[in-house]
Amino acid sequence: MHKQEVTIYDVAREAKVSMATVSRVVNGNNNVRKETRDRVLEVIKRLHYQPNAVAQGLASKRTTTVGLIVPDLTNLYFAELSKGIDDIALLYKYNIIITSIENRLMKEDQVIQSLLNKQVDGVIYMSNRLPNEAAEAFKRTNTPVVLAGTKDNRDEFASVTIDYKKADTEALNLLMHDGKKNLALVVGDEDAVVNGENRIPAYKDFIKENNLGEPHVYTGVKDYSDGYNLYPQLVKDGIDGVIVTRDISSVGILNSAMDAGRKIPEDLEIVTASATQLASVVRPALTTIKQPLYDMGAVAMRMLTKLMNNEEVDETHIELPYELVKKQSTLNQ
Amino acid sequence: MHKQEVTIYDVAREAKVSMATVSRVVNGNNNVRKETRDRVLEVIKRLHYQPNAVAQGLASKRTTTVGLIVPDLTNLYFAELSKGIDDIALLYKYNIIITSIENRLMKEDQVIQSLLNKQVDGVIYMSNRLPNEAAEAFKRTNTPVVLAGTKDNRDEFASVTIDYKKADTEALNLLMHDGKKNLALVVGDEDAVVNGENRIPAYKDFIKENNLGEPHVYTGVKDYSDGYNLYPQLVKDGIDGVIVTRDISSVGILNSAMDAGRKIPEDLEIVTASATQLASVVRPALTTIKQPLYDMGAVAMRMLTKLMNNEEVDETHIELPYELVKKQSTLNQ
DNA sequence: AGGAAAGCTGTAAACGCTTGCACTTAGAGC
DNA sequence: GCTCTAAGTGCAAGCGTTTACAGCTTTCCT
Known part of the structure; x- marks a missing residue:
């Protein structure tokens, strides 16, 4: 990675405003006069300015990134859950860091720790059982967690399942x-x-x-x-x-x-x-x-967005409806 | 996200060294006397210090994160490729930001731009065809890209495929x-x-x-x-x-x-x-x-690690061997 | 013994952004 | 005309690291 070509500072200079104003424009803060905003936007476009999300993350302490912890990518159960998660994440403009944890070189809680070090704003956990070290790490860093398609025996973490x-x-x-x-x-x-x-x-x-x-x-x-x-x-x-x-x-x-x-x-x-x-x-x-896998993922991610925004969440243990679908492997179709 | 509980500065103070020395210890730089190193490590352990990867990313300009661009998570073809990628990524301590791009609210190159804004060190691309805007963005930011299981008609990007x-x-x-x-x-x-x-x-x-x-x-x-x-x-x-x-x-x-x-x-x-x-x-x-999907993913990721380190890569268009496996849907087994 | 080289450590300036605070200006209300 | 409020803007201090650079100790030769 070489030095970033164009920074907020370049935009500020070119538009004859301060960095603060550029930042406000970029973040949609409406305390900016229309003419100023337009001028800044024009410069942004002209210079191809793109904000550096890493710097934003450091300054704002939010990375708009969530972690996904999944046992196995090639298991369709998790893939379909993930799809629901992914769609809602996109909708709310979160990126997803995915880590699979089965048969791995690294211990599960090391992997999770590395995720937390990346300062994810929240985590969706889909594995069987949350290890104690991981639970501790989540609590220590105060990171919201939602379990999707799985449960935890302590009742401390939100979850989306069926009955x-x-x-x-x-x-x-x-x-x-x-x-x-x-x-x-x-x-x-x-x-x-x-x-x-x-x-x-x-x-x-x-x-x-x-x-x-x-x-x-x-x-x-x-x-x-x-x-x-x-x-x-x-x-x-x-x-x-x-x-x-x-x-x-x-x-x-x-x-x-x-x-x-x-x-x-x-x-x-x-x-x-x-x-x-x-x-x-x-x-x-x-x-x-x-099981409504896609929906389970979507609901879990939606709940996570609320938790990350400290919004009120009325129910943290959601059970979605399932359906018993009779096909050819049982009688009486 | 609240204020980070323990920073490199706390460790430095507690261990009676400068931040620079702590940083050296954390990064395995061996220009540190053994006793000093041990003292720092002890403090790190005692305080539960974990480096903030976002700050590291900003300062070092490397995020140890790679982007994965995939059409559809629930397609086993991509899932199996991804598994190979994921395993090698773990081995080299890269995290993966995954983004799927089919049927989406956002245009493909917007999604890719958001990935680049996150300052990924490299990208593995698995979709059908690299759009021009995306190719431009990759070149502009100088981000190495490897295509896995797909090709591009310009010959500008490395790829791993079969014949x-x-x-x-x-x-x-x-x-x-x-x-x-x-x-x-x-x-x-x-x-x-x-x-x-x-x-x-x-x-x-x-x-x-x-x-x-x-x-x-x-x-x-x-x-x-x-x-x-x-x-x-x-x-x-x-x-x-x-x-x-x-x-x-x-x-x-x-x-x-x-x-x-x-x-x-x-x-x-x-x-x-x-x-x-x-x-x-x-x-x-x-x-x-x-097709050796797992291997294709693994080879692609390995190649990407080299490109990200500016290492010499002798062959950027790799064709892996396939095998024609006769089963029951053809005669003459 | 003397000097060079190597090892170890600290200082401080980045990295690119957000944001609290203070300041300016303009209009509203009287 | 005067005060008060609110909108619009800039200043500058962070955010938590890395990393030149410099300086101080040791060690190693001859």
């Missing part, structure tokens, strides 16, 4: 009413608050209340091959209906069953819990708990 | 040797340099050289439903082998054919040109021109 317990219960009901007797739950990370404190308890309660025998919770099923390889175990355990939290694992199970010559949904009903593109393009198409 | 002409020709050969007579090419954006100046000419040359009749190039096929709706037209035109640039469109064509009761690959052979996750999870699995 996971209700959604899963509804899906389990669907399977049960289809006559399935041996229902299972397949999750990625059991340490995730959404799973450990919402989905799994909801599932266990359902099994107990309906006298459906022993619960079967399969954990650590994170990608396509995990799902693919799990299928024989499901057969062995006599599972005939399953809720899978990750789309890609659902597809793994689906393909494994198909490759083994089984019939979906007759032999096994599958409900997937995310509803990314993936769920609808495979055949048979997957019945899904359709 | 699209060769890849497509090879794929067309495969289809021809399977006995297909009426080959088509389906692309998203015909204005994209990769399509307009590489894939389409390669296709047309092949058709002409092999006397395969009239060329059939279908353009503007961008998403799932575009592909789905195109299929009847392919039937009408008697197409029996097709290369599709976007995975999601390939899947649309595939499902459309299956839903119509046709057989793939017997009735239609499909080669898809990206090789994201999508191509391998659908059934029949798609034969693909497997």
Whole structure:
């Protein structure tokens, strides 16, 4: 980076005003006489002046930048959330610094710290569970945080989710009413608050209340091959209906069953819990708990803008409506 | 953002040295006596000092931030490229500001200008075609740019791609040797340099050289439903082998054919040109021109680090090897 | 021992902007 | 005509770093 070609000072000199006035024009402060404003704007245009956001950030202590913390960019669940976030961020003129934190060289809270050092005005957090060090760092720097599509067990951070317990219960009901007797739950990370404190308890309660025998919770099923390889175990355990939290694992199970010559949904009903593109393009198409991912991202970002402006926020734990969409991987369409 | 709790000045006072020395310690400059360094480090730890990256950026004129310009976050092609970029960026301690530019409120070059105002040290560009205004802005600010998975018709910007002409020709050969007579090419954006100046000419040359009749190039096929709706037209035109640039469109064509009761690959052979996750999870699995997306991203980012350091770069137009992977959507596996 | 070189540290001027405060001017109200 | 208010503008002190430059110590040769 070489010396900046044209600064606010050049504009000021050329327009025969002070830097302060140029700054006011640039920032839309209306305490400037129209003629002065026009003159300044003309010079800005003529000189191709562009404000240096780094200097603005240092002087104003606002960077108009938010941090996005995401486990994995190539997971469509997060990609669709991010899209909602991104659109609203653009609307409010925030830039996004994105950092993914899975399988990394650096520890999660180091990555987060580096984000805070960049003086982001706020953070949207989408990973499973907020580590203590990170929570401390957020509080210490007083940075607003919104969790999108995830929860935290302390109730300190705002969040945007769906009602996971209700959604899963509804899906389990669907399977049960289809006559399935041996229902299972397949999750990625059991340490995730959404799973450990919402989905799994909801599932266990359902099994107990309906006298459906022993619960079967399969954990650590994170990608396509995990799902693919799990299928024989499901057969062995006599599972005939399953809720899978990750789309890609659902597809793994689906393909494994198909490759083994089984019939979906007759032999096994599958409900997937995310509803990314993936769920609808495979055949048979997957019945899904359709989470409004784009909207969740958008709402989270909108809430963050309020928090960053110290505006009143009436509800910091927002649950958006989901929809149970029946496709070909369950009966009774 | 409130006043920063602890600054380099506090550390200096506490450690009884000057700011300059603290700065040297922080930046790993080894012109500091060991005892002094240890004392400073101790204070840094004790006070929880973290350097303010914005102030560093202003003073040093380097932000250790790079801009990523991507059409669409939810397109796995870009997500996988981004992952490679992200990993290398982390390795070299760069943060990433990501901006997507499709269907937006703001014009592309405005978005890019806002990125430049943030004083990014470099940019990785992944969209179809670099607009003139943007190219001018990059040159004016002297910001290094690397194109990843895309090309530019002026030869001014570094790029990392595969040899699209060769890849497509090879794929067309495969289809021809399977006995297909009426080959088509389906692309998203015909204005994209990769399509307009590489894939389409390669296709047309092949058709002409092999006397395969009239060329059939279908353009503007961008998403799932575009592909789905195109299929009847392919039937009408008697197409029996097709290369599709976007995975999601390939899947649309595939499902459309299956839903119509046709057989793939017997009735239609499909080669898809990206090789994201999508191509391998659908059934029949798609034969693909497997682009090394992760590596392309990684190589692009690595090259950018060199450009940002004014290091010697021997080759600025890198073509990585691809692989033609035969799956179930073509014969002769 | 004497001088040069190398190592270590501090001073202070940037970097490009925002913003509180004070000042000027012009009009309004009387 | 005089005071008062408000709008418009400039001054200058930050914001938290980096980095020449200079100066002081050591160390190393011969």
